[in-house]
Amino acid sequence: MAARGRCPECGSGSLVEDAHYAQQQLVCAACGCVLSEGLLTTTYTDEEHLREVAYSQSTGQKEQLSRCLQRGIRRVQDLCKVLQLPAVFEETAVSYFQRALQLPAFRLVSLEKKELLGGCCVFVTCRQHNWPLTMGTVCSLLYAKQDLFASVYLSLQKELGLSVPALSLADLVTTHLNSFRLFQPTANVPAPFLEDREKLLARTMGLVELASETWLVTGRHPVPVVTAAAFLAWQSLQPGPRLSCPLARFCRLAGVDLPPPAHLRLKELLEILLGMASQLSWLRAFNLDKKTVVKHVGDLLQHRVFLLRNAFSQQDGEEQQDMALGQPSPGQHPVGPDSLDQNSLNKNSLDKDSPSQDSLNKDSPNKDSLDKDSSGQDPVGPGSLDKDSPGQGSLNKDSLNKDSPNKDSLDKDSSGQDPVGPGSLDKDSPGQGSLDKDSPNMDSLDKDSSGQGSPGQGSPSSPVAQGQGCPSAGKGKQQRGALRPLLPPCLLHPRKRLRAAAPSAPAAAPTGDEPISDSEIEQYLRGPEEIQAFRKAKGWL
């Protein structure tokens, strides 16, 4: 263009051809002088129906973009602005949107879905750039239902073949905390409730990491976890005034929504913390409960790795694996508890299996009594048969006789014979037997096992034992709680009964081609009288 000549006015060579709507013009870029103009229209005769220049060209609007696309692009751009995303994100999101709309999968879909498509593009872009944006946020901005959004999102991912990295929890913690209104003094937040952002962030991050190490995050919605962790962190930073503030109030003050599962996450986190606290030597003297343990969160987090290793049996998974491979329903961890027992026993220097330890057997009554529980067959204490390993059983009997009323009980080891997995947990926790009343420490142990092991299974059969175990349970946990395996909570507290191994195969497995007799069929058909009666009944209705 510049080669075409120079501007007569200023002598500059930068001449630009510019389309002023439909009219071509040659303009000097330096001074703005218009050197020549094209005709606005051609002659009337050339121009049939006055359509020489298409309307879209004359207005400068790109009308070839469908209205839907334009609207969508604007939507995407607005959304990016609302979320204050960098410009790059906007471009990527728009290009995703354009690509998606060309796909047949998004041609004939409802307008609602097309609007969501824009949101999905923004969401995907953010995720790909590790920008912590949750679906909940996008949905609330678009007034969309989450399930519809999810379906659009999944199909977009499939159609465009996008790979979307996982949401980074750490980033999410940062952004989620930033939305809390607890950092600046405002009218409705009491002074003791104000917190320093950095401190809260660091502690929350620690708690969230702890949660993810202890299976509290996997498969869960991240926001409730973060909320619960933030609440705990906030309480722990200044326990005095804040301990009495419930989670709901905290969320109201902070100006964030309280996602319903946050209460559950909080409970699970506290359980983990309690477990850890039981291993911290200077806390052993105290009877910690869910309230008081909060004060020590700082200490607990500091020694996280060590405490986790001590408080929960980490290898349990491995051992269990080895043992349970052949077993149909590993969910119950039939083996895990056993390994636990061993540990705790060793600690106490009780060697269950070695007969030479007779002198120690004082403690061992616990086991026996427990067994009873686990086997679930003997509701009555004294008469009960406890199964232990045969050799041991006899030893125990003898040695026990003096301190424990258990004497009569025969111990059989439950692990070998009891089909009930969880029951074996109880083994190490002595408290359950009704017999154990006299031995206080046993009781305390119990708690643990009864609480975490198999809520459903041991209890029904031994109401007496349960009754006794429970009251002492709280204390027992911290004293020298039997190690519980570090597992997803749903495995520790199974809500539904796990499937029986495999329904025992019916005597004759059907081949699908057996003959079918008429008599079998008749049970599925109504007899003539029945039909009559049915008709009559229908008439009345």
Add this chain to the structure above:
Amino acid sequence: MDADSDVALDILITNVVCVFRTRCHLNLRKIALEGANVIYKRDVGKVLMKLRKPRITATIWSSGKVICTGATSEEEAKFGARRLARSLQKLGFQVIFTDFKVVNVLAVCNMPFEIRLPEFTKNNRPHASYEPELHPAVCYRIKSLRATLQIFSTGSITVTGPNVKAVASAVEQIYPFVFESRK
């Protein structure tokens, strides 16, 4: 223990869905009137009929197509379907039992270990997708088998596939991958 060692995993089949045709039109009203254990859904134009042995539920359409669900093996599904066809025959329809096929099988399988889902997903893109905001499980698709697996952190795996064989081989295929990401 390593992934190749011989491991017996129990795959529990919880549902088998099959379809067949009767090659004749069915008068749903008549079935509703004369069959026992039936529910007539007039608004949808179908009849549900339940058999006790094998325990299946059949959806009967007036076009003569029947869908049976609830069986726990392919054989049982076929047996149930034949029984149902026989019942229809008894009701006076000219039923010919044709085009029987198993269309979907649902099974569950428990791994003897827990699974680290984020790690598993990262290693198995793009087949695996994990959105904790939507669903607690990782969804893993095996295109060649047309099987979909839902992998939970607890080690339970739910598999759906077009037939029992595909389901079994899907579990076989996935095992080394989940084993890598075990706890």
